[in-house]
Amino acid sequence: MELNDVKGAGTARTVDVLVVGAGPTGLTLGCDLRRRGVSVRIVERADGLFPGSRGKGVQPRTLEVLDDLGVAGRMLAAGGTVPVTMVWEGGERQGEHRMFDDVEPTGSEPYAIPWIVPQWRTQEILYERLTALGGSVGFGTALTGLTEDADGVTATLSGPGETGGSVRARFVVAADGGRSTVRALLGVGMRGESVDDAPMIVADVRVGSLDRRNWHVFREPDGRFAAICPLPHTDAFQLAAGYEPGTVPDTSPAGVRALIAERTHLDADDVTDVLWASDFRVRAALADRFRAGRVFLAGDAAHIHSPAGGQGLNTGIQDAYNLGWKLGQVLRHGAPDALLDTYEQERRPLAAGMLGLSTRIHRGEERRGAATRQLGLHYRGGPLSSGAAGALSAGDRAPDGLLPDGTTLFDVLRGPHFTLLRMGTDAPLPDGLPPALRIFDHSAAYAPYGKGLFLIRPDGYVCWAGEATGGLAPWLAAVGLTQ
Numbered sequence: 001m002e003l004n005d006v007k008g009a010g011t012a013r014t015v016d017v018l019v020v021g022a023g024p025t026g027l028t029l030g031c032d033l034r035r036r037g038v039s040v041r042i043v044e045r046a047d048g049l050f051p052g053s054r055g056k057g058v059q060p061r062t063l064e065v066l067d068d069l070g071v072a073g074r075m076l077a078a079g080g081t082v083p084v085t086m087v088w089e090g091g092e093r094q095g096e097h098r099m100f101d102d103v104e105p106t107g108s109e110p111y112a113i114p115w116i117v118p119q120w121r122t123q124e125i126l127y128e129r130l131t132a133l134g135g136s137v138g139f140g141t142a143l144t145g146l147t148e149d150a151d152g153v154t155a156t157l158s159g160p161g162e163t164g165g166s167v168r169a170r171f172v173v174a175a176d177g178g179r180s181t182v183r184a185l186l187g188v189g190m191r192g193e194s195v196d197d198a199p200m201i202v203a204d205v206r207v208g209s210l211d212r213r214n215w216h217v218f219r220e221p222d223g224r225f226a227a228i229c230p231l232p233h234t235d236a237f238q239l240a241a242g243y244e245p246g247t248v249p250d251t252s253p254a255g256v257r258a259l260i261a262e263r264t265h266l267d268a269d270d271v272t273d274v275l276w277a278s279d280f281r282v283r284a285a286l287a288d289r290f291r292a293g294r295v296f297l298a299g300d301a302a303h304i305h306s307p308a309g310g311q312g313l314n315t316g317i318q319d320a321y322n323l324g325w326k327l328g329q330v331l332r333h334g335a336p337d338a339l340l341d342t343y344e345q346e347r348r349p350l351a352a353g354m355l356g357l358s359t360r361i362h363r364g365e366e367r368r369g370a371a372t373r374q375l376g377l378h379y380r381g382g383p384l385s386s387g388a389a390g391a392l393s394a395g396d397r398a399p400d401g402l403l404p405d406g407t408t409l410f411d412v413l414r415g416p417h418f419t420l421l422r423m424g425t426d427a428p429l430p431d432g433l434p435p436a437l438r439i440f441d442h443s444a445a446y447a448p449y450g451k452g453l454f455l456i457r458p459d460g461y462v463c464w465a466g467e468a469t470g471g472l473a474p475w476l477a478a479v480g481l482t483q
Helices: 024-035 060-068 072-078 119-132 181-186 253-263 312-333 338-362 409-413 472-478
Strands: 013-020 040-044 084-089 092-097 137-139 142-148 153-158 165-174 190-207 214-219 225-230 237-242 271-287 295-297 386-389 419-423 438-442 452-456 462-466
Touching: 013 024, 013 153, 013 312, 024 040, 024 119, 024 312, 060 072, 060 312, 060 409, 072 119, 142 181, 165 181, 165 312, 181 295, 190 253, 225 253, 237 253, 253 271, 271 338, 312 338, 386 452, 409 419, 409 438, 452 472, 462 472
Parallel strands: 013 040, 013 165, 040 137, 084 214, 165 295, 386 462, 419 438
Antiparallel strands: 084 092, 142 153, 153 165, 190 237, 190 271, 214 225, 225 237, 419 452, 452 462
16 A cells, blocks of 8 residues: 655664554553553654643543553542532523532442543653653654555654654554544545534633632523633633634634633633633544554544543543554564454444444433443454353453452553453363463452453453353464463
8 A cells, every 4th residue: 555655765764653643542552552562653743742621531441541551540630520510691600510420439440430630631641651661752743654565664754853754663553633644644534424513612721710619601592601610730721612603713812811701700801821722613523444454543533522521532542552452462472463453343333432422412412421431331242252251241341349458450450461360260271371361360259240260351351251261272362372
């Protein structure tokens, strides 16, 4: 597949995986690949990390992913719970309502509720983790061309000094957003719909005269609104507001101040700083393919969501978490290339489901609830799911649980390995299991699992389950877990 002419391919630098885009998706993938010993280069067109709060809602399933990557504690410290909404009309408080139902954590679901963390802070935390793992980002570096052959991809980069030139990679991952350059070079289509014809603005502002206890929603009789949400552990708020169809939003500091003065009881002078602002149109769109040869699409490059319900950033992070271990198995453990086909087979249907959910929430057809927390997402019936035992089927999320020594099952699962859990059974294990497979015995019955043998993938899903080990060895071989 020839996508563009590349000069000097013979002297191109080499890397296992080139990741285009240093947003949450690209940084998560970089962290996961580095801890697997995979060489990765991340390039980002912008001169630095994204500066705004845009994707501020972090769902419980994403917190589990970040727990595995070693940064959940920092995310919890950097964020806070979703504030109770305060509705305003005509400059008067009308009353409070909760956007989400209260859900208490349990032993099997330790992260129960969404967490508010500004996107810029999430990216800072992931970037710091990436650098601790020996990775880096080439900022100010744009991808301009790709050429694929039987053995890899040669990418042409435009950037300062040594960041430009040619890079040779075994695989490329596009994590470069909704206007993905990589997707355009591939010629992969993206189909969808306009969810709302009204343009919107999102901005980070400082408003000294507004209390930080509530998420403030200002409603106008004509249906226009403005929402101002405090950002935890900062002195800033996130503003979101809609305009009439056909309007061109003014994202300048003066325009943002004028909007707040028009839609709220606040004066323009009450807005002491406008830190960042952007406008957008709400769309729902899904790429026709998530894989084209040696190139993969992830995050907004593969699916674009309404921000309602907080699904976009979370779905992108989980794309990366699904793809990372598969690339690691192929590149470091000899798994067949067909394993990489399962990325699209598993992730595209889930992304389509999340698009539908986000659109229904945006239109007021569904309330935020269990589905938005993403703990119920599964791969049952998928290409890497085989068997059932106890309370679980292959494809289910692996529950957490407290162990007698005070540690948890997530402590056992944490890391870039497969784990075979023997739960409440003394079923014998075959000789010659690969040393890379971690085996953990839990002699007592535990209701979220029941009794049986459960093989847990590195991304925390049951991939094989049974009462005995028949059929386990061929499955291990299919993912590169052999002697």
